Amino acid sequence: MYKRQETYLNIDGYPVILADTAGIRDTKNEVEKKGISLALGQSKEADLNIVVIDNSSKSVNDEIKKMINKDTIVLLNKSDVQDKQNHKFDADTVLASVKENKNIDNLIKKIKEKLISITTDKDTNAFGDFAKFLEQQLNEYIEKEIKKKLN
Numbered sequence: 753m754y755k756r757q758e759t760y761l762n763i764d765g766y767p768v769i770l771a772d773t774a775g776i777r778d779t780k781n782e783v784e785k786k787g788i789s790l791a792l793g794q795s796k797e798a799d800l801n802i803v804v805i806d807n808s809s810k811s812v813n814d815e816i817k818k819m820i821n822k823d824t825i826v827l828l829n830k831s832d833v834q835d836k837q838n839h840k841f842d843a844d845t846v847l848a849s850v851k852e853n854k855n856i857d858n859l860i861k862k863i864k865e866k867l868i869s870i871t872t873d874k875d876t877n878a879f880g881d882f883a884k885f886l887e888q889q890l891n892e893y894i895e896k897e898i899k900k901k902l903n
Contacts, residue, residue, distance in 0.1 A: 759893060770893065771798075776816050788815075795819050800866050802827055802859075807847060808834040817841075823870075825862050831855065851901065856894055860887050 757772040773791035777784075792815065795801050803819055805812055807828035820826060824843045832849040844862050848855035864886065 759889070770889075776813055776819070778813065792819070799823070799870050800825070800863070802863070804829050805839060806830050807838045809838070812839055823866070825859070825866060827859060850894070850898060853894070853898060856891075860890050863890065 759770040771794065773787075773794055776788055776791060779785060779788070800823060801819060802825045803816060804827045805816065808830045820841050820843050822843060824841075826839075826841050826843050826845040828837060828839060828845060828847045829850055831847045831854055832852045835847075837845070837847050844866070846855060846859045846862055848859055850856070867886065
């Protein structure tokens with residue numbers, strides 16, 4: 753079974769968990785179904801979801817579509833394979849290539865915007881250097897993931 757990968761951050765008193773969960777897809781395998789069920793449950797508890805979709809795919813799973821709302825960022829990955837946006841959603845969407853590190857800066861900008869909005873919505877004004885720190889942490893995480901994929 754896929755084990756959720758997490759990075760815990762405490763930034764200016766804000767607990768932040770960056771989590772990579774099981775992919776959402778149709779499967780007959782009971783173990784995979786359990787992992788997918790856990791991932792769907794965790795997504796409902798999150799303040800911000802980044803839903804990664806293969807932009808070169810012909811269709812998007814209905815469960816994934818249900819996860820997408822105004823508080824979601826959709827990352828349409830594999831722009832190196834399909835360079836035109838292949839799917840449309842009523843949510844902030846970034847077309848990128850993790851493999852080629854293309855448009856990741858735009859993803860980070862969208863994440864910052866959402867976090868500022870979340871912070872403001874919760875009547876918290878002590879944002880401080882959160883955005884700069886998050887950008888640094890995300891850049892390090894993305895670089896690490898890219899290196900893993902290339903090796």
